[in-house]
Structure formats: structure tokens, C-alpha cells
Amino acid sequence: MGGIPDPTVEQKRHSPKRNDTQERTQNTGMATQPLHEDMEQVLFSADQIQERITTLGAEIARDYAEKEPHLITILKGSIPFIADLMRAMDVPMTLDVLGVSSYAGTQSSGEVRLTKDLDDAIEGRHVVVIEDIIDTGLTLSYVLRNLRQRMPASVKVVTFLDKPSGRGTQIEADYVGFTIPGGFVVGYGLDWNQRYRNLPYVGILKREVYAGPF
Numbered sequence: 001m002g003g004i005p006d007p008t009v010e011q012k013r014h015s016p017k018r019n020d021t022q023e024r025t026q027n028t029g030m031a032t033q034p035l036h037e038d039m040e041q042v043l044f045s046a047d048q049i050q051e052r053i054t055t056l057g058a059e060i061a062r063d064y065a066e067k068e069p070h071l072i073t074i075l076k077g078s079i080p081f082i083a084d085l086m087r088a089m090d091v092p093m094t095l096d097v098l099g100v101s102s103y104a105g106t107q108s109s110g111e112v113r114l115t116k117d118l119d120d121a122i123e124g125r126h127v128v129v130i131e132d133i134i135d136t137g138l139t140l141s142y143v144l145r146n147l148r149q150r151m152p153a154s155v156k157v158v159t160f161l162d163k164p165s166g167r168g169t170q171i172e173a174d175y176v177g178f179t180i181p182g183g184f185v186v187g188y189g190l191d192w193n194q195r196y197r198n199l200p201y202v203g204i205l206k207r208e209v210y211a212g213p214f
């Protein structure tokens with residue numbers, strides 16, 4: 001028999017320990033979520049991201065008012081972006097996902113590999129590729145080469161973040177959420193070794209987290 005739980009005991013059990021992470025005051029855009037202790041600074045808060053996506057979604061929807069876009073999102077970093085972007089686009093659309101992998105740690109391996117193919121054919125469709133970030137451009141070049149062989153009616157690219165300073169190939173997105181300088185960013189889908197994707201903001205990782213103490 002459990003009886004009625006003592007509310008003071010319950011409260012203690014569920015209240016996290018205070019630590020210095022909770023006392024840092026940068027605006028993450030989420031009142032309930034303090035800045036993660038591995039983060040140097042917030043680059044774009046959750047509110048700033050939503051505001052930009054609302055504008056971007058309306059712009060793309062306007063451009064595709066006469067032709068139904070077939071969105072192809074690149075796993076895994078674009079998941080939060082596509083979820084928000086598609087809800088900001090008030091047009092009939094279809095969706096598919098493509099899995100590619102090219103990164104190890106903070107460096108592009110240069111070798112892109114397909115980890116999950118599309119479910120549907122794209123011949124004759126107006127494809128809109130959704131990327132999380134374009135750095136060297138190698139991943140996007142590979143994806144575009146692959147998709148164009150399947151004879152779509154058109155292909156355009158939307159990227160949440162653009163890092164033009166890293167570019168090794170002549171390639172540009174048609175729509176860009178935010179342009180950023182160099183440096184490695186995480187959050188809002190972007191990872192470092194598969195971590196930090198769940199942060200609702202984009203932040204710059206502390207150097208010692210990935211470079212070690214020296």
C-alpha cells in the first residue's frame with residue numbers, strides 16, 4: 001500500500017541540483033532551458049530561429065504557389081528545421097528523407113555515403129532539398145548529383161545555415177536561413193559526435209569540448 005506521497009519528498013526528488021549552468025544568463029530563447037555547460041555562446045536563440053523560419057517558409061511557399069514542392073530532407077541534422085519549415089509553408093507538398101553521412105568529429109571526411117535512400121521516385125517533380133548546414137559543399141554536391149540523375153522537373157536547395165568560408169566547391173543554396181562565419185556550431189539538429197542535436201538554440205561549442213585541454 002503506497003498511501004499519499006509526502007509532497008515535500010516528491011518535490012525534492014524532482015528538483016534538479018543548482019549548479020553554475022543554471023546561473024548563466026545568456027538568452028537561449030527558452031525560459032525553461034538554461035545554457036548548456038558545454039556551450040561558449042548562443043548564436044541564434046529559439047525565438048530568433050522561429051522568426052526567421054516564418055519569413056523563409058512564407059517566401060518559399062510564395063515561390064511554389066503554382067507547383068507542388070516535393071521536400072527532401074537530409075538526415076539527421078535537418079529534422080528540427082524541416083519540422084518547423086514545413087509548418088511555415090502553407091502550400092500542398094509532399095515529403096521524403098535521404099540519409100547521407102560525411103562527418104567525423106568537427107571535420108568533413110570528404111567521403112559522402114548514402115545511408116538511406118528515398119522512398120519515392122522524383123522524376124518530373126519539383127524537388128526542394130532541405131539541408132541543415134552547408135560548409136565545404138561536398139555533401140550537397142553529392143546529393144544534387146545523385147538527385148539530378150533521377151530526372152526531377154527542378155531542384156532547389158534550402159539550408160538552415162550557410163558557412164561560405166568553408167566552401168571547397170562552387171555551390172550555393174537558393175534559400176538560406178542564416179549565414180554564419182567559420183567555427184563549429186551545434187544545436188537545433190546539428191551535432192558534434194551525435195550530441196547536442198536536441199538543444200532548441202544554435203550555439204558555439206566550447207573549444208575544450210572538442211579540442212581537449214591543450
Ligand code: IMP
Pocket residue numbers: 077102103108131132133134135136137138139140183184185186190191192
Ligand atoms: P559539408 O559537406 O562540408 O558542406 O558539410 C555538410 C554537413 O556537415 C552538414 O550537413 C552537417 O551534418 C555537417 N556540418 C558542417 N558544419 C557543421 C557544424 O558547424 N556543426 C555541425 N555539423 C556541421
